[in-house]
Structures are given as C-alpha cells and as structure tokens.
Amino acid sequence: xxxxxxxxxxxxxxxxxxxxxxxxxxxxxxxxxxxxxxxxxxxxxxxxxxxxxxxxxxxxxxxxxxxxxxxxxxxxxxxxxxxxxxxxxxxxxxxxxxxxxxxxxxxxxxxxxxxxxxxxxxxxxxxxxxxxxxxxxxxxxxxxxxxxxxxxxxxxxxxxxxxxxxxxxxxxxxxxxxxxxxxxxxxxxxxxxxxxxxxxxxxxxxxxxxxxxxxxxxxxxxxxxxxxxxxxxxxxxx
Numbered sequence: 733x734x735x736x737x738x739x740x741x742x743x744x745x746x747x748x749x750x751x752x753x754x755x756x757x758x759x760x761x762x763x764x765x766x767x768x769x770x771x772x773x774x775x776x777x778x779x780x781x782x783x784x785x786x787x788x789x790x791x792x793x794x795x796x797x798x799x800x801x802x803x804x805x806x807x808x809x810x811x812x813x814x815x816x817x818x819x820x821x822x823x824x825x826x827x828x829x830x831x832x833x834x835x836x837x838x839x840x841x842x843x844x845x846x847x848x849x850x851x852x853x854x855x856x857x858x859x860x861x862x863x864x865x866x867x868x869x870x871x872x873x874x875x876x877x878x879x880x881x882x883x884x885x886x887x888x889x890x891x892x893x894x895x896x897x898x899x900x901x902x903x904x905x906x907x908x909x910x911x912x913x914x915x916x917x918x919x920x921x922x923x924x925x926x927x928x929x930x931x932x933x934x935x936x937x938x939x940x941x942x943x944x945x946x947x948x949x950x951x952x953x954x955x956x957x958x959x960x961x962x963x964x965x966x967x968x969x970x
Contacts, residue, residue, distance in 0.1 A: 737961030740779040740855060742882035743770070743891045744875065747816055749949045751788035758788065758819050765952040766893075767823045770860060773959050774829055779855040781885055782862045783878040784820060786812030792870070806870035810837055813874060817864035818842065830859040836868030836877070848884050855885065875929035876936060883940045890942055891958050892929070893949035898966035899928050915967040928968055943969040 745766065752759030773780055787794075789812035796805025817833045824831045832854045833843040843864060844850065854861045866877040875892075882890045899921070902910040918938035921928050928934060928946055937944055947954045947965030957964050 734960060736773070736776050736778050736959045738778065738888040738959055740781075740885065740887050741773075741889055741891050741959060742781045742783065742878055742885065742887040743893060743955065744783045744878035745785065745820075745893050745949065746895065747785035747787035747789065747812065749893060749895060750784070750816055750819070756788055758816070760819075760823065762952075763820060763823050764827075766949070766955070767820065767827055767829070769952045769955045770824065771827050771829050772956055774858060774860060776959070778959055779858070780860045781851070781855060781881060781887065782817075782820065782860060783874055783881055784813055784816040784862065784864065785874040786810070786814075786816060788812075789815060803870040807837075810865040810868070813866060814839065814843065814864040817862045821862050824860055824862075830857070831862060832859055833862045833864060836863070836865040851881075852885055861885075873930050873933060875933035879929070879933045879936045879940070879942065879944075882942050883936070887942065889958075890937065890944045891955060892944055892946040893955060894946060895948065895950070896946075897948035897950075897964075899926055899946055899968065901926075903927075913966050914963070915969070918968060918970060921968055928966075934968075937968075938970065941970055943967055 752762040786809050790808050792806035792809035821831045821833045834846040835843045836846050838845045851861050863881050866874045898912045900910040900912050904910040
C-alpha cells in the first residue's frame with residue numbers, strides 16, 4: 733500500500749461546507765462523509781488537526797456589518813466555530829476516532845483550552861484535534877487561525893477544503909476565461925489579489941514556508957487524495 737505523502741496535516745473546513753446545500757446550519761450527511769475520510773487518514777498513520785469555520789451560523793464582518801461593534805460580532809463568530817467543532821467531534825467519536833476539541837477562548841466545561849504542547853501530544857497519540865474559536869482574537873479569520881495552528885504544531889501542509897476546486901486567475905463563475913492554476917506562488921497570490929485566503933493568512937503561511945493545498949470538499953475523498961500526494965486542486969508555496 734502507498735504511504736501518505738504527509739505525516740501531519742492541518743485541515744481547514746469552511747462552515748458553509750458543513751451546511752451542505754442548505755448553506756446554513758449543519759448537514760450531518762456531509763459531516764459524516766468528511767469524518768469517514770478523516771478516519772481513513774488516521775488509520776494510515778496521518779496526524780490530523782482540524783480548524784473549522786463558522787460561516788454556516790454567523791460571519792462576524794458580513795453578518796454584523798454596521799449593526800454592531802466589530803469586536804463583538806467577531807466574538808459571536810468564534811462561538812459559531814465552537815458549535816461546529818463539537819458537531820465534528822461527536823461524529824468522529826461515533827465512528828470510533830479519538831478526538832479532542834481545543835478552543836482559543838476558554839470554555840472548560842465543553843472543551844480543552846488551546847495548549848500547543850498538549851495538542852501535539854494528542855496528535856502523537858493518534859487523536860484528531862479540532863481547534864475552535866479561531867485565534868481567539870477579533871479581526872482575524874479562521875483561515876489565519878488555520879495557518880497559525882499549522883505553524884504551531886509543525887504541520888507539513890495546510891489542506892484548504894473549500895467550495896471551489898482550485899485557484900483561478902479570476903472568479904470562474906463570473907469570467908468563463910478564468911484559468912485554473914496547478915501551482916502558484918504566495919507572491920503571485922498577493923500580487924494578483926487572488927481569493928485563496930485573506931492576505932494576513934497568506935502572508936503568514938508564506939513567512940513560515942507552509943504549503944497550502946486548496947481543493948474542493950464536494951468530494952470528501954479529495955482529503956485522502958491530497959494526503960496521499962495525488963495532484964488535485966492547487967498548491968500554493970514559495
């Protein structure tokens with residue numbers, strides 16, 4: 733059997749992806765399929781950390797808008813990610829996968845506080861660690877949180893599972909001439925203002941030399957394909 737290309741990965745899943753076609757709330761069929769693939773990765777000996785967005789419940793800047801203070805709106809978004817983390821953890825446990833939820837905002841009755849050394853210890857024991865509440869700070873996206881956690885746990889790659897199958901020269905929904913890249917540098921992403929991640933997350937991954945592999949979550953098996961080193965999506969690296 734082929735060996736996985738990566739030993740330790742940070743998987744970033746958008747909240748919208750967990751909602752399926754409904755775009756709001758939780759679709760447990762979708763979550764179940766994602767967790768099945770995470771289990772396959774763990775069974776292959778891959779150490780998996782997961783950061784989940786919260787956009788299926790609340791997006792601070794978008795939903796709060798000018799109706800409330802940005803800081804409070806972002807705090808609500810962090811709590812939305814915690815809801816998703818608990819859902820993913822529960823489904824993983826139902827499938828026999830050991831899992832720990834760690835949150836950047838302390839809520840000790842439902843999750844562990846984020847502690848780097850403890851997270852790494854869990855990973856080394858074969859447990860999936862699901863990181864909630866972003867970075868714990870307003871004004872930072874969960875994409876930035878994913879890069880930060882990847883850097884802290886020394887992940888080999890960031891697997892960015894989104895609703896698009898790669899990085900394009902323009903929005904393919906708007907521009908039929910948009911070209912999909914197999915690989916692209918961080919400098920080009922920033923220079924062309926491509927929407928891979930926000931600029932803070934992109935700069936952080938560039939500075940820490942962590943490759944980002946963006947692919948579509950529509951087929952959850954893409955997670956396993958990415959781990960095994962198959963050519964899918966787009967690789968962003970120095």
